[in-house]
Amino acid sequence: MKSQTGSATGRIIPWVLTLVRIVIGWHFLYEGIAKIVASGWSSAPYLAGSKWILAPLFTAMAGNQSVVSVVDFINIWGMILVGLGLITGLFTRWASLAGAIMLFFYFVAYPPIPGYMFGVPVEGSYLWVNRNLIEFFALSVFIFLSPGSQFGIDRLLQRWKSEKARKPVGEMPADRPEGVGRREVLRDLISVPALGAFAYALYRKRKWDSFEEKLLAIDGMDANSGATLLKFNYSTLKDLKGQVPKGVIKYTDKNGNLADFELSRLLMGGNLIGGWAHARDLIYVSKLVKTYHTDEKVLQTLALGEKCGMNAIISNPQMGRIFQKYRHEFRGKIKFISDCGTNLDFQQGIRMSLAADWDALYCQGEITDRFTNPEWDDPKKRTLTERMELIKAGLEEIRSNGKPAGIGAHRIEAIKACVDYGLKPDFWVKTCHNYNYWSAQTNQDWNDNKFDFDPEETVRYMGTLKEPWIAFKVLAAGAIKPEVGLKYAFDNGADFVCLGMYDFQIVEDVNIALDAIAGARNRTSRPWLA
Incomplete structure (x- = not known):
């Protein structure tokens, strides 16, 4: 047997x-x-x-x-x-x-x-x-x-x-x-039938590929799926024109000494990674972009951005887990800037961000907009002065931990209110875009379609401030072309620009930013303050 x-x-x-x-x-x-x-x-x-x-x-x-x-x-x-x-x-x-x-x-x-x-x-x-x-x-x-x-x-x-x-x-x-x-x-x-099977499989695949290429060459074919890989030629690292230049934000470290916080002129934005698409009335888009951005895709996006010379990303404290995974498991050098935006609670956002060891923190634009607005119906019934003191206390807490502290806003009136109250952050984070897109020119009420509510006054007033300015929403959440929005922001005084990008957009956007920065090198609207 x-x-x-x-x-x-x-x-x-x-x-x-x-x-x-x-x-x-x-x-x-x-x-x-x-x-x-x-x-x-x-x-x-x-x-x-x-x-x-x-x-x-x-x-x-x-x-x-x-x-x-x-x-x-x-x-x-x-x-x-x-x-x-x-x-x-x-x-x-x-x-x-x-x-x-x-x-x-x-x-x-x-x-x-x-x-x-x-x-x-x-x-x-x-x-x-x-x-x-x-x-x-x-x-x-x-x-x-x-x-x-x-x-x-x-x-x-x-x-x-x-x-x-x-x-x-x-x-x-x-x-x-x-x-x-x-x-x-x-x-x-036995290799004879094996090679024959391989040749047949290869022939069938090439035949389909050729057939598909012929279909795509026909004018109008596949018109309803034009946003596919088949229709676009995406830029890769070999197309990169150069590394994003750097600037420096001055701040005070834990020991009370003046320190430098180096930032690339173009920063990555975290809204797309987190699923905040600002897609107006397209209710499925936020879920779509969040589904696209798996952990692996987020890590790939950060790595590609770093390869292109970007050294920081602005996002929400909720993204602390994946960002720390990139830093500790993948030895990435990206700096993480938190907007501390958690349920309109600046102090809670600070605690969450410090626990995840974010590199710089600022008061989220929506928080600043509401806290500085005397007409805001505060559900906690705090006075305007009490809310301003919360912003001030937040900046002090951030600085006590040796981090750069900033203030963000969508409305220029919020920035003015902070300046009038005597608040002096290490940097400002303010929206900056024009209205040359159709959804900004309607007479309807605001519907997630505008983020800089007075572009001309933004440019004028930000030009009077001496702290570095990080401009965001420069494309009005995808309504403006990068070559237009980036040029507008840098030409009108922004020291840095935060831009939300998919991984397949990064190289192209970096190249556009390099051209915009070079074109604004000798700008007169506002001197470079970083």
């Missing part, structure tokens, strides 16, 4: 090994061919994004175009040759060795360790062990397996050489195992 079981197992094992080898080979072969088909594919972004032990080497390689060309060639043709070798079972050991080396470098570039793999699309969740490591160990096994342990051309050649060397003299025709020989040859040529 044991003999029969062992015999059955012995027959199954070669088939299992052969199947595993072919599947891995299929993966390698398609990866190589896909990179040829994808026009403009380059390993540079992949190399530049690495953060583990070989990150300095990979970064240096990414910065040298000649080296990148060599790496691209090795990747593409290495994958193709390894794939062909594994599928056919030809030079299996050499193909396994080459494939294992490639997988080793893929693994060390982006190991599935918290902090080192973000930004790389994955089809599952990994912790230390991922597909690259699994295939690496599988190919390492094939390096040491004899060709006779699996079906393939190596085995066929081995058998042919062995039989040729041991061929007896005077062999009778009846002694020749022709039937068995044919069956063994057919087994060793």
Whole structure:
């Protein structure tokens, strides 16, 4: 009984090994061919994004175009040759060795360790062990397996050489195992149907891709889904014109010493990440953008922004968890600026923000707008003076913790009220946009369609203040084109601009901001105060 079981197992094992080898080979072969088909594919972004032990080497390689060309060639043709070798079972050991080396470098570039793999699309969740490591160990096994342990051309050649060397003299025709020989040859040529299946699958995919491209080339085709990846050419890091320049906000640290808080001139906005879309009457949009921004997508967005030179993001205390995950698990350098906007409770927002170790804090615009408005019906029945004292106390609490303290507002009257009350923040956060978009020109009541309620007075009055100004809502929540809104804000005195961006907009928006900053370098409306 044991003999029969062992015999059955012995027959199954070669088939299992052969199947595993072919599947891995299929993966390698398609990866190589896909990179040829994808026009403009380059390993540079992949190399530049690495953060583990070989990150300095990979970064240096990414910065040298000649080296990148060599790496691209090795990747593409290495994958193709390894794939062909594994599928056919030809030079299996050499193909396994080459494939294992490639997988080793893929693994060390982006190991599935918290902090080192973000930004790389994955089809599952990994912790230390991922597909690259699994295939690496599988190919390492094939390096040491004899060709006779699996079906393939190596085995066929081995058998042919062995039989040729041991061929007896005077062999009778009846002694020749022709039937068995044919069956063994057919087994060793299993790569033929495997390659055929691969070729057919590739043909079908390319046929659909070609058909789809033809449809998209027809004028008007796919017009109702024009916001898809098929219709837009998104900018990538290779299109980046340069890094966002920096400015400095002066503040007082815990020891009472004057300190510098360095900020990029363009800051990331957190509304889209948090799901606050300000989409007017499109009630599904906020839920849509929140669904889009999974933890992985938020981390990728922050990483891309940092690659472009942005070093800060403004958001709500509720986002503290994901931001700290980026900082501690992924070693990001982004600074987090909290608006302390929690149920119109500035003090609670400060406590939440300090608990999550935000880098700078300010009084949210909506809080300032209401607290400074003498006509606001305060549900807590506090007087105007009591509310102003809460803002003042909040600024003092922030400063006592060694953080820059700011004041935000949508209405310029709120800024004036704070100045008149003697409040002097380290920075202002004030809306700034024009009214050259249709929803701002209607005669209807406010409906989430305007955020700077007096653009001309904003520009005039902010020009009289000596503290740095972070302008926000410069696109009126997506109603104004970036090339218009960014230019308007920088030309009219903003020292920094906070801009909400999807990941696929970042490079393009940074390039537009670089042009706007350069154009406003010698502005006369308001000197640069940071």
